[in-house]
Amino acid sequence: xxxxxxxxxxxxxxxxxxxxxxxxxxxxxxxxxxxxxxxxxxxxxxxxxxxxxxxxxxxxxxxxxxxxxxxxxxxxxxxxxxxxxxxxxxxxxxxxxxxxxxxxxxxxxxxxxxxxxxxxxxxxxxxxxxxxxxxxxxxxxxxxxxxxxxxxxxxxxxxxxxxxxxxxxxxxxxxxxxxxxxxxxxxxxxxxxxxxxxxxxxxxxxxxxxxxxxxxxxxxxxxxxxxxxxxxxxxxxxxxxxxxxxxxxxxxxxxxxxxxxxxxxxxxxxxxxxxxxxxxxxxxxxxxxxxxxxxxxxxxxxxxxxxxxxxxxxxxxxxxxxxxxxxxxxxxx
Numbered sequence: 001x002x003x004x005x006x007x008x009x010x011x012x013x014x015x016x017x018x019x020x021x022x023x024x025x026x027x028x029x030x031x032x033x034x035x036x037x038x039x040x041x042x043x044x045x046x047x048x049x050x051x052x053x054x055x056x057x058x059x060x061x062x063x064x065x066x067x068x069x070x071x072x073x074x075x076x077x078x079x080x081x082x083x084x085x086x087x088x089x090x091x092x093x094x095x096x097x098x099x100x101x102x103x104x105x106x107x108x109x110x111x112x113x114x115x116x117x118x119x120x121x122x123x124x125x126x127x128x129x130x131x132x133x134x135x136x137x138x139x140x141x142x143x144x145x146x147x148x149x150x151x152x153x154x155x156x157x158x159x160x161x162x163x164x165x166x167x168x169x170x171x172x173x174x175x176x177x178x179x180x181x182x183x184x185x186x187x188x189x190x191x192x193x194x195x196x197x198x199x200x201x202x203x204x205x206x207x208x209x210x211x212x213x214x215x216x217x218x219x220x221x222x223x224x225x226x227x228x229x230x231x232x233x234x235x236x237x238x239x240x241x242x243x244x245x246x247x248x249x250x251x252x253x254x255x256x257x258x259x260x261x262x263x264x265x266x267x268x269x270x271x272x273x274x275x276x277x278x279x280x281x282x283x284x285x286x287x288x289x290x291x292x293x294x295x296x297x298x299x300x301x302x303x304x305x306x307x308x309x310x311x312x313x314x315x316x317x318x319x320x321x322x323x324x325x326x327x328x329x330x331x332x333x
Contacts, residue, residue, distance in 0.1 A: 036062035036084075043068035052076055052086070052096070059084050067117070069093040077102040077122075081109050088116030091140055098122035104144070107131055115139060125149040126175070133164045140171045147175040147197070151182040161185075167192060177202055178219070181209075189214060193333050199224055200241070203231065211236060215333030218242070222264065226250055229286055232257070237331040239263050246270075249312055254292035256321075260328045261299050270294075270319050271312035291319075298325040 039055040040048040049055040052074050055065045061083040067074070069088070073095035080086065086105075088094030095118045098104035104122040105114065111133045118140040119126040126141040129150040141147035148170075152161035162181075166188040172178040178194035181187055183205040193215040194200040200219040203209055204226045212234040216222040222241040225231055225248040233256045238245040245264035248254060249271045261267040270292060299307045299321070307321040 036060070036064055038064045038066055041065065041067040041074075042071035044070070053078050056080055056082065056084065056086070067094055069095075073097045075099050077104065077106075079106045079108060080112050083109055083111040085113040085115075086117075087113075088139075091116045091118060091138055094118065095120070098126075098144075103128045107134055110134070113137070118142070120144065122146075129162065129165055132162055135166045135168070136170060137166075137168045138170065141178075142172070142174045145176040146180050147172040147177065147194075148179045149177070150180070150184060152184070166190075173197065181206055184209075191333075195219065202226075203228055206231065210234070213331060213333075215239075215331065216241070216245075221247055223247070225254070229253055231255070234258060235329060235331055236260070237262070237329075237333060238267075241265065244269055248292065251292060252286070253290040256292060256294045256297065258296045258325065258329055259298070260331060261297060262328060263300070267299055268309045269312055270309045294319050294321040295323055296325050297321050298328045302326040 039059055041052050041055050042048060052065065052067055053076055056078065059065055059082050064085045064087060067088045069090050072093055075097045077098055078096065094116055096104050098121045100121050100123050102123050103125045104119045105127045107127065107129050108131060110131045113135045114127065115137045116139065120143045122144040125146040126144040127136060127148045136148060148167055150162050150165065161183050163185040165184065167179055169191040172192060172194045173196045175197045177199045178197045178201060179189055179192065180199065180202045185207045187203065187206055187209040189201060189211045191213050195218045198220045200216040200222045201211060202224045207229045209228065210232045211223065212232065214236045216236055217239045219241050220243050222238045222245045223233065227250045229252050231251060231254045235258050237260045239260065239262040241264045244266045245261050246268040294309060303324040307324045309319040309321065311318045
């Protein structure tokens with residue numbers, strides 16, 4: 001476990017802080033529909049697979065692998081290399097346990113959907129995304145160095161790598177990093193509850209991302225955005241984070257709108273236009289010196305005057321929320 005947390009620490013601290021069933025099924029279960037073939041894991045059906053990986057290895061694109069909770073926990077390190085839907089019967093009782101051996105789930109192909117699982121005890125990640133167009137929805141991820149993790153070729157990765165991934169309505173707690181993307185484009189993170197982690201959400205070297213309607217609370221750092229272009233941070237409840245609620249640095253054209261900042265040690269820190277950032281925007285043909293917009297956020301209490309967001313060094317390069325909200329927003333979670 002020490003080596004796992006060391007990995008997290010190095011990464012985050014080095015910069016400063018219709019149904020055609022193929023197999024038998026349990027007829028008592030009510031299942032959704034799909035265009036592909038269904039394969040079943042666990043349950044009482046006579047032809048069901050014992051291991052999730054065996055079912056995946058026999059699946060084809062657009063198939064569904066449905067996992068009953070009867071044989072849970074499934075102590076496996078799963079690799080998904082086919083465009084399938086992996087569905088657990090009940091996210092509270094259908095458990096994938098990586099046993100601290102390897103990643104619990106490694107997605108290596110495009111257009112995978114995962115829903116209905118508790119995913120825990122990955123050596124590095126609960127789910128690692130190495131592809132495009134994936135959807136991670138309605139899962140529980142806990143006790144991993146990274147809950148959901150994606151990286152490309154390191155810190156010089158192109159924005160063009162690993163696009164169109166969506167993370168929605170998951171409960172993510174007690175991880176080193178909750179949701180972490182180190183490079184990517186068109187990332188959507190919405191409706192998740194992320195808590196009790198070192199970093200709740202981290203997006204580095206990303207473009208055209210949307211972070212909205214999340215509950216991000218009781219982490220060391222709530223949300224960390226770094227070297228990012230056109231990031232929307234909208235209607236999140238960023239609360240009671242022990243160090244910083246939102247740390248946003250080296251970014252252009254960001255919009256931070258109508259979020260609740262409540263009870264954080266420091267609500268937000270913002271800085272723009274590092275030399276590396278300017279060079280990167282030029283390389284990608286993007287406009288430079290486009291300021292972030294802060295507007296309509298709630299800052300702990302009603303405020304009649306603009307709220308100043310300090311910069312990273314001696315409070316320089318600060319920003320203002322010129323029209324702070326007078327009451328907190330109702331953000332379900």
